[in-house]
Amino acid sequence: MTDFLQSIIDRDPAAKSKLSLILTYPGVKAIFFHKIANFFAIAKFDLVARIISQFSRFLTGIEIHPKAKIGKNLFIDHGMGVVIGETSEIGNNVTIYHNVTLGGIAPSINADNQRNMKRHPTLEDNVVIGSGAQILGPITIGKNSLIGANAVVTKNVPEKSIMVGIPATRVGDAIKGFQPYAVTDKDKD
Numbered sequence: 001m002t003d004f005l006q007s008i009i010d011r012d013p014a015a016k017s018k019l020s021l022i023l024t025y026p027g028v029k030a031i032f033f034h035k036i037a038n039f040f041a042i043a044k045f046d047l048v049a050r051i052i053s054q055f056s057r058f059l060t061g062i063e064i065h066p067k068a069k070i071g072k073n074l075f076i077d078h079g080m081g082v083v084i085g086e087t088s089e090i091g092n093n094v095t096i097y098h099n100v101t102l103g104g105i106a107p108s109i110n111a112d113n114q115r116n117m118k119r120h121p122t123l124e125d126n127v128v129i130g131s132g133a134q135i136l137g138p139i140t141i142g143k144n145s146l147i148g149a150n151a152v153v154t155k156n157v158p159e160k161s162i163m164v165g166i167p168a169t170r171v172g173d174a175i176k177g178f179q180p181y182a183v184t185d186k187d188k189d
Helices: 002-011 018-024 026-042 046-060
Strands: 101-103 134-136 161-164 169-173
Touching (some): 002 018, 002 026, 026 046
Parallel strands (some): 101 134
């Protein structure tokens, strides 16, 4: 837990103390409740898992499906409106800003045929997703990539890419490591 909280302090200049993170950061609370909901989902107590995840959504404004796979040190900054779908997979040290969706595509079409298949994105390690971005479908966002605010990504993204726009296009290489807010003027070619 200490490493998780320190990883947030390292990425968020507004983070003042570990206690403030525990008491006031909705992303920290959402991850805590997800761990509990995920435990029940793995144990096949799906209704209990969903009730816990919906309670967390009520408290935080962040919806994480109990079956989503989340690595170490996920930082959901601000958080309101974040949706992480059932088959999403998130690597280590990922940062997600508010109003981001890790969603599927066409879920109402042939729902029975989609129940046991990968429908949501995979985010590899050290990815930053800017506010309002939509990452849709069973795609992979490569390690160390930056997704700009409000981008709509529907295709695989290579490692160390900077993606912006609708539909998202690659505008450069992410070579500077972690960048808060995903893309700044300094990143553009």
